[in-house]
Every structure is written in C-alpha cells, then in structure tokens.
Amino acid sequence: MSDLVSLSATALRAAVLQGEVSVREIVEAHLSRIAALDPRLHAYLGVDEAGARQRADALDAARRRREPAGPLFGVPVALKDNLCVRGWETTCGSRILEGFRPPYDATAVARLREAGAVFLGRTNLDEFAMGSSTENSAFGPTRNPWDLSRAPGGSSGGSAAAVAARLAAIALGSDTGGSIRQPAALCGVVGVKPTYGRVSRYGLVAFGSSLDQIGPLARTVEDAAVALSVLAGSDPHDSTSVADPVPDYAEALARGVEGLRFGLAREYLPPDLDPEVRGALERCVARLRAEGASVEEISLPHTPHAIPTYYLVATSEASSNLARYDGVKYGPREGGDRDLRTMYAATRGRGFGPEVKRRIFLGTFALSSGYVEAYYGRALRVRSLLRRDFDEAFRGVDLVLGPTSPFPAFRLGEKVDDPFQMYLCDVFTVTANLVGLPAVSVPAGFTSDRHAAPGLPIGLQVIGPPLAEAGCLRAAAAIERTCGVRGRAPALAPAG
Numbered sequence: 241m242s243d244l245v246s247l248s249a250t251a252l253r254a255a256v257l258q259g260e261v262s263v264r265e266i267v268e269a270h271l272s273r274i275a276a277l278d279p280r281l282h283a284y285l286g287v288d289e290a291g292a293r294q295r296a297d298a299l300d301a302a303r304r305r306r307e308p309a310g311p312l313f314g315v316p317v318a319l320k321d322n323l324c325v326r327g328w329e330t331t332c333g334s335r336i337l338e339g340f341r342p343p344y345d346a347t348a349v350a351r352l353r354e355a356g357a358v359f360l361g362r363t364n365l366d367e368f369a370m371g372s373s374t375e376n377s378a379f380g381p382t383r384n385p386w387d388l389s390r391a392p393g394g395s396s397g398g399s400a401a402a403v404a405a406r407l408a409a410i411a412l413g414s415d416t417g418g419s420i421r422q423p424a425a426l427c428g429v430v431g432v433k434p435t436y437g438r439v440s441r442y443g444l445v446a447f448g449s450s451l452d453q454i455g456p457l458a459r460t461v462e463d464a465a466v467a468l469s470v471l472a473g474s475d476p477h478d479s480t481s482v483a484d485p486v487p488d489y490a491e492a493l494a495r496g497v498e499g500l501r502f503g504l505a506r507e508y509l510p511p512d513l514d515p516e517v518r519g520a521l522e523r524c525v526a527r528l529r530a531e532g533a534s535v536e537e538i539s540l541p542h543t544p545h546a547i548p549t550y551y552l553v554a555t556s557e558a559s560s561n562l563a564r565y566d567g568v569k570y571g572p573r574e575g576g577d578r579d580l581r582t583m584y585a586a587t588r589g590r591g592f593g594p595e596v597k598r599r600i601f602l603g604t605f606a607l608s609s610g611y612v613e614a615y616y617g618r619a620l621r622v623r624s625l626l627r628r629d630f631d632e633a634f635r636g637v638d639l640v641l642g643p644t645s646p647f648p649a650f651r652l653g654e655k656v657d658d659p660f661q662m663y664l665c666d667v668f669t670v671t672a673n674l675v676g677l678p679a680v681s682v683p684a685g686f687t688s689d690r691h692a693a694p695g696l697p698i699g700l701q702v703i704g705p706p707l708a709e710a711g712c713l714r715a716a717a718a719i720e721r722t723c724g725v726r727g728r729a730p731a732l733a734p735a736g
C-alpha cells in the first residue's frame with residue numbers, strides 16, 4: 241500500500257484488519273519518514289525504533305492468532321515527553337530530569353497500549369510544558385512543518401508537528417492553558433482538551449494541578465474522537481478523574497450541526513485579531529449557519545482578566561509542584577559533596593531553564609505570606625467570575641465558537657525574549673482550563689496570499705459545557721467537513 245503515513249488512524253486499523261498491510265509495514269513507513277525528516281523538524285526527543293518494531297511484530301502475531309483488535313490496533317502514536325512510559329526516559333524538556341526513567345506507565349499511556357497502539361517515541365515540549373512555542377525546551381526547538389522558520393506552537397509543539405508532518409498518526413499532549421489546542425491550530429491538526437477530570441492524569445508530570453489535562457492530537461476529528469474514547473474514564477490512581485460513563489465519541493460525528501446554537505463571544509474578536517483568523521472565523525460562521533446551526537453574539541465579560549488570572553494560578557501551582565526537583569529523587573545532582581542547601585541550589589540553578597525559574601519566582605511570590613490574598617486569593621475569585629461567564633453563556637447557547645490563537649504560526653525567535661508577548665498567545669485558550677471546560681481546536685483554513693506567509697494553517701476552537709466533548713467534536717466535524725482543509729499536507733522534502 242502506498243502512502244501509509246498519510247492514512248488516518250481509523251483507515252490504518254481497517255487496512256490491518258483487512259489484511260492489506262501489516263503493522264510492521266506501517267511502523268517501518270513511519271520510522272523511515274522520521275529518519276528522513278525529523279533531523280530538520282525536531283519533533284521527537286527520542287525514537288524507540290526497537291520497541292516499536294517489537295511491538296508491531298507482536299501485534300501482527302496476535303492478528304494471525306485472530307485475537308480481538310482494540311480501537312487503535314496497529315496505530316503509530318507519539319507521546320509528549322511529560323508522560324511516564326515504563327522504561328523510557330521522561331525529561332519534560334528539562335535538564336533537571338535528564339536520565340529519569342519512570343518505573344510505571346501513565347494511565348493514558350496504558351490505555352492506548354491496551355487499545356493496540358504502537359508507541360514510536362517521545363515528543364519535544366517547552367520545559368515542563370511552560371511556553372507557547374517549544375523554544376523553551378532544553379533540547380532545542382521544534383520547527384513548524386508548514387514553514388520551517390516558524391514555531392509549531394507549544395507546549396505540545398513536538399506532538400503537533402509530528403502529527404502534521406505524518407511522523408505519527410496520533411499524538412498525546414497535555415493542556416494546562418492551551419498547550420494542546422494552540423500547537424494544533426498552528427500546525428493544522430485537531431487537538432482536544434477534555435473536561436477537567438475526564439482523562440486520568442496519573443503519570444503526567446504535574447504543572448498546574450487544577451488546570452492540567454491530557455488529550456489527543458490527530459489529523460481528523462474522527463481519529464481524535466476514537467482516541468478520546470480510549471483515554472477517558474475514571475481511574476483509582478487519580479482522585480480528580482470523574483466517573484461519568486464514557487460515550488462513543490466517534491458515533492455522534494455524522495449528526496451534523498442542525499439546530500445547534502453557537503455563541504460567538506465579542507471578547508474573542510478584539511480589533512487586533514489577525515485579519516486572516518477573523519476571515520476564517522467569519523467563513524466558518526456562514527457555513528455553520530448554512531448547515532442549520534444558529535450563531536449569535538454573546539459576551540464573556542471577564543475575559544480580559546483571564547491571562548493575569550491564569551499566570552497567577554498556573555505559576556503558584558507550578559512553584560509548588562516543581563519543589564520536588566531537588567537533586568534527591570530525580571535526575572542529575574549538582575554540588576552533592578557540600579551541604580544540602582548548596583546541593584539544592586546548584587541542582588535547581590543548573591537544572592531549570594530561565595522560563596521555569598521565572599515561573600517559580602512568580603508563583604512563590606504570589607503564594608508568599610502577606611501577598612497570598614492579594615495575588616493568589618484574588619486570582620481564585622476572578623476564576624469564579626470566569627466560571628460564571630460561561631454558566632450564563634450556556635443558558636442561551638450550546639457551544640462557544642472562537643479563534644484558538646490570535647494569529648497563525650509566528651517566527652522562531654520572534655517572541656521568545658519577551659515573556660509577555662509569549663503569554664498573550666494564550667488569550668483564548670487559558671479560560672477553558674481555569675473553568676475546567678472541554679475545548680477542541682480544529683483546522684478551518686489557511687492564510688491567503690495577502691498574508692506575509694501564505695499557506696499557514698488557521699485553527700478555530702469550540703468550547704462546551706462540562707463533559708460535552710461529544711458536542712464539541714460534533715461541531716468540529718462539521719467545521720472539518722465544510723471548511724474543506726482536510727487532507728492538505730505540508731510539502732516537506734527530506735533532509736538534504
């Protein structure tokens with residue numbers, strides 16, 4: 241079979257089950273593409289060639305024995321390198337965890353494995369998932385497959401780039417303030433941030449514990465839906481996981497959007513929104529209306545406070561979560577021949593990069609005695625107001641539609657020296673995390689010839705009420721179908 245790397249996960253599985261191709265052939269096609277292209281993209285931090293081949297052969301043998309095949313049977317998957325995989329190194333893009341090999345699998349990883357997935361490798365990320373461009377990785381940035389001079393977004397930039405460049409059919413990411421959706425938008429793939437608690441976070445290295453969620457990135461809404469059905473569900477290892485039954489997310493996709501009510505928040509359409517993003521959104525609104533949906537303007541009045549609120553809550557939680565990296569349990573130890581304090585300071589001073597240190601300082605300050613009420617406490621109160629905005633909105637509409645990112649992919653180096661500019665990448669994504677809502681980013685167009693860089697993907701975001709992943713995905717499937725960008729691939733030549 242030709243072009244195995246371009247087939248969707250569902251198509252790959254079907255081809256294996258019909259005996260048209262072996263899992264080994266699928267894996268070889270992906271491994272050789274990774275070898276040809278990844279030296280330039282740097283989507284992967286590590287590729288487990290031997291493990292992937294062994295697993296492929298085991299699945300092919302299971303097939304010959306006519307054993308039942310899971311929903312991701314034979315599907316090549318990439319994993320963000322902040323998820324624990326037994327025996328693999330898990331670095332979080334940080335020197336401080338270099339060499340750390342977790343003795344267990346994250347629940348999300350275990351579920352994919354049980355569903356028949358083959359793991360190809362671990363993908364690049366901003367250090368500890370802190371960033372919006374993958375440039376904060378201690379191991380060098382990932383490049384956007386649509387334009388190698390541009391960032392893939394972040395922090396799951398490696399996962400988004402790998403899926404977009406056909407170096408994996410599906411990838412896992414984590415989303416604390418947009419890290420699945422924003423890179424998905426900038427790389428032209430689908431990204432799902434589930435409801436807080438929908439997917440177990442056992443084995444995900446914690447960043448902001450009241451915000452973090454794991455979710456899939458895929459080239460089609462259907463693949464993302466199939467993966468989410470595998471990932472979702474309660475887990476005794478994660479007390480924040482919810483017990484509600486998991487629907488078959490793929491089932492609802494064909495239903496269309498007739499009768500669905502969309503809200504377009506005026507706060508998500510600021511005057512400085514990139515005109516190409518605005519254009520894609522307007523075209524999408526017209527198509528949804530033509531399909532029988534209603535789209536009306538709504539207001540989420542506390543939106544302007546979302547970024548400061550997020551950067552207080554996320555940094556506070558990060559400063560607490562990252563206290564455990566002290567050279568005692570994980571990673572390399574520095575200055576261990578002196579006293580304990582010197583060892584801590586040397587290990588953390590050398591192990592963490594500048595953005596992670598900035599976050600620890602900010603968070604420690606926001607939580608410090610005398611300031612905790614003025615900063616962290618106030619942020620929590622604004623968080624309740626943001627929640628109220630959405631409660632109000634969902635009285636009148638089923639879903640909220642808006643841009644995922646205020647602009648298409650930006651140049652590598654363009655924002656990395658100005659943290660505030662980088663933080664503004666997340667204006668439309670952080671609220672779903674603060675409020676715990678599900679959100680899906682779906683490709684909805686490309687920049688036109690009027691743009692400085694034509695042909696860059698544009699993503700739109702659908703946000704739903706708690707546990708309304710099925711509704712978000714159904715809307716995303718309609719956008720995918722009517723905005724007609726499915727199947728378009730970045731033109732990548734192998735490394736010369």
Ligand code: GLN
Pocket residue numbers: 369370371372394395414415416417418419420447554666
């Ligand atoms: N870009 C945001 C940040 O740097 C979001 C990161 C994330 O979702 N992990 O905090």
